Amino acid sequence: MSAIESIAKNSDLRKRIFFTLALLAVYRVGVHVPTPGVDGTAVLSFFQAQSRGIFGLFNTFTGGALSQFSIFALGIMPYISASIIFQLLTSAVPLLESLKKEGEQGRRKINQYTRYATVALAVVQGYGISSWLMNSTSPDGRPLVIAPVVAFLPFQIMTVITLTAGTCFIMWLGEQITERGIGNGSSLIIFTGIAAAIPQGAQRLFELVKSGEMKFAVVLLLLVLMVAIIAAVIYMEVAQRRITVQYSQRAGGGGMQSMQTPTSHLPIKINFSGVIPPIFASSLLMFPATMAQFVHVPWLKALQESLNPSGTIFNIMFVALIVFFSFFYTEIVFNPTEVADNLKKYGGFIPGVRAGKSTADYIQKVLERVNVLGCVYLSTICILPGILTSQLNVPFYFGGTSLLILVGVALDTAQQIQSHMITQKYEGFMKGAKIRSRRVQF
Template identity: 90%
Template sequence: MSAIESIAKNSDLRKRILFTLALLAIYRVGVHVPTPGVDGNAVLSFFQAQNNGIFGLFNTFTGGALSQFSIFALGIMPYISSSIIFQLLTSAIPYLEALKKEGEAGRRKINQYTRYATVALAIIQGYGISTWLMNSTSPQGQPLVIAPVVAFLPFQIMTIITLTAGTCFIMWLGEQITERGIGNGTSLIIFTGIAAAIPHGAQQLWELMRSGEMRFAVILGLIIFMVAIIAAVIYMEVAQRRITVQYSQRQGGGGMQSMQTPSSHLPIKINFSGVIPPIFASSLLMFPATMAQFVNVPWLKALQDSLNPSGTIFNILFVLLIVFFSFFYTEIVFNPNDVADNLKKYGGFVPGIRAGKTTADYIQRVLERVNVLGCIYLCTICILPGLLTSQLNVPFHFGGTSLLILVGVALDTAQQIQSHMITQKYEGFLKGAKIRSRRVQF
C-alpha cells in the first residue's frame, strides 16, 4: 500500500493535513494584503535593488511579505526570537527553570510569557520600520509612504498596530497547526515562506539561460551541486553518535539469580544545536546594518559596508559566531551530569566507564568532539550562499539557515505523518482482534 493510499484511508490524518494546508493557504493570502499608506511599487523597487543584502535575507524568511510590505511584513520572526530567548532563560533564571519542571502547567505559563515578549518585539520592530519608511525613498526617488495619516491615525501608529496584529495572527495560525494539524506550526510557516521563493528562483535561472548570461552546462552543474548539498544536509541532520548503554537487572527463579544486561543507546545528534547558532550569528551581524538603515551615523554606515554578506570579513565573523553559539547553546541545554545521574539511578552504565562523574566526563568529551564536526557542517552550509552569489552570480539564496530549515521541517513533518500512520495501523489491529478475559475466582 502506497503512502498516499494510507493517508486517504486514515481519516484523522487526512483531516489534519487538510487543516494544515488550509491555514498555510490563509497565511500565503495574507502575504499579499498591503499595509495601508505604503506605495507598494516603490517598496518593491527598493527591495529589488537590495536583494542580495540584509533585506534580501529578511525577505526570504517572510516569504516575500517584506518586499511587498504586507500586513505580515514582520513574519513569525518576533515569535521565533522570543521563543529562543525564553528557551535560553529557562536554564539561567531559577523561576523559569522551576516552571519548566512543573510539566504542562509550567509550559503554558512560559508560552504565555513568550507571547507577551512577541508583542513587545513586534511593537519595537514596527516602530523602527515605520520610521525608516517615512525617511526613505525608492531608487527612482519616490517616497515609500504616500499617506502620512491613515484612518485618522498617524502613519507610524497605524503601521505598528497593523504589523503587530499581523504577527499575532501568524503566531495564532502556528499554534492552531501544532494543536490540530500536522507538524510544528511555526516551523511550517517559515518553511512555506522559504519554499514560496523556489519557483521564482527557477524562473530566474531559466531567464539567465535564455538570455545567454549563464550557459546550460553551468546551470546543469549548479543543479547537480544543489541536489548533492541537499542530500548531504539530510544525511547530517539525521546522523547520530550513539553511546552504548547497558542496564543491570536481576532475575530470580527457583532460588537462582542471574544478571541480565539489556543494552540500549544514548543518541547525540551531529547537529545538536540545530539552526539556532546560524540565527543568532546572523542576527548579531545584521544588527549594525539594520541600525544603519534607521540612524544616519557615519561609522554605522562604514560598518554596514564592511559587513557585506558576500564579503570576507562577514564570513569570518559568521563562522566564529556559529562556533561560539554552537558550544554555548549545547552547554546550556544539555547537562552531562544530569544524564549520568539518571543513568546511575535506573541502573544504566556505559560499558567500560565507571558510573557517576566518570560517565559524565565521558559524555562531555564525546559531545565536544561531535560538536566540532557539527560546527564544520554548519559553517560550510551557512557560508555557501555568499560563495554562490559572489563566484557564480546566482540570483537567489541557496544554503544557509533557509536550507537547514527546509530540510529539518520536511524531515520532522514526514516523521509525524509516519507516526500517525503507524498509530492508525495499531488501532486497526486492536479493533479487529478479539480479546477474551477469564474471571478467576479465589
C-alpha cells in the same frame, strides 16, 4: 500499504495535515495583502536592487512579504528573537528558571512573557521601518510612501499598528500549527516562505539564461551545488553517534540462574540542535542590520555595510553565533546526568564505564565531541553556498541556511507524520486484541 493510503485511513493525522495546510495557505494569502499608504511597485523595485544584501536574507525568511511590504512584512522573526531572549534569560534569571521547573504551567507563563516581548519588538521594528520608508525613494527616484496620512492617522502610527498586528497573527498561526497540526509551527512558516520563492528564482534563472546574461554552464554548476548540499544535509541530519548500552537481567531455568546482557544503543544525532542555531543566529544578525537601515547614524551605517551576507564580518559573526547556540541549545535540552540516572535505574550501563557520575561524564564528553562536528557541519553549510554564489554573481540571495531549513524542517515533519502513523497502527492492534485474564488461586 503506501504512505498515502496510511494517511488516508488515519483520520486524526489527515485532519492535522489539512489543518496545517489550511493555516499555511492563510499565511501565504496574507503575504500578498499590502500595507496601506505605500507604493507597491516602488518598494518592489527597491528591494530587487537590494536582493543580494541583508534585505535579501530578511526577505527570504518573510517569504517575499518584505519586498511587497505586506501586512506580514516583519514575518515571524520578532517572535523568534523574543524566544531567543527568553531562552537566554531562563538560564540567567532565577524567577524564569523556577518557572521552567514548574512544568506545563511555568512553560505557559514563559510563553506569555515571550508574546509580550514579541509585541514590543514588533512595535520597535515597525516604527523603524515606517520612519525609513518616509525618507527613502526607489532607484528611479519615486517616493516609497504615497499617503502620509492613512485613515486619519499618521503613516508611521498606522504602519506600526498594521505590522504589529500581522506579526501577532503569524505568531498565533504558528502556535496553532504546533498544537493542532503537524510539525513546529514557526519552522513551517519559515519553510513555507523559503519554498514559495523557489519557482520565482527558477524563473529568473531561466530568463537570465535565455537573455544570455548568465551562461548555461554557470547555472548547471549552481544546480549541481544545490543537489550536493541537499544530499550532504540529508546525510548529516540522519547521522548518529551510537553509544552502546547493555542491560543486566537475571533469567532462571531449571533452578539455575544465568546473567543475560541485552544490548541497545543511545543515539546522539550529529546535528543535535537541528535548524535552531542558524535561525537564531540569522534573526540576531538581521535585527541590528535592519535598524541600521532605518536609523541614520554613521556607525550604524558602517555596521550595515559590513553585515552583508557575503561579507567577512557577517560570516565570522554568523559562525560564532551558530557555535554558541549549538552548545547552548544542547545544554538546555539534553542532560547527561538525568540520562545516566535513568540508565542506572533500569539496570543499564555502558561497557567499561562505571554507573552514575562516570557515565554522565562519558556521555557529556561524547556529546561535546559530536557537537563540535555538528558546528563544523552547520557553519560550512550556512556559509559556503553564499560565498560560492556571490562568486557566481547570482542575482538573488541564495544561502545554505535556506537549504538547511528546507531539508531540516521537511525531515522533521516527515518523522512526525511517520510517528503518528505508527501510533495509529499500534492503537488499531490494541483494539483488535482480546486480553484474557486468569484467576490465580493461592
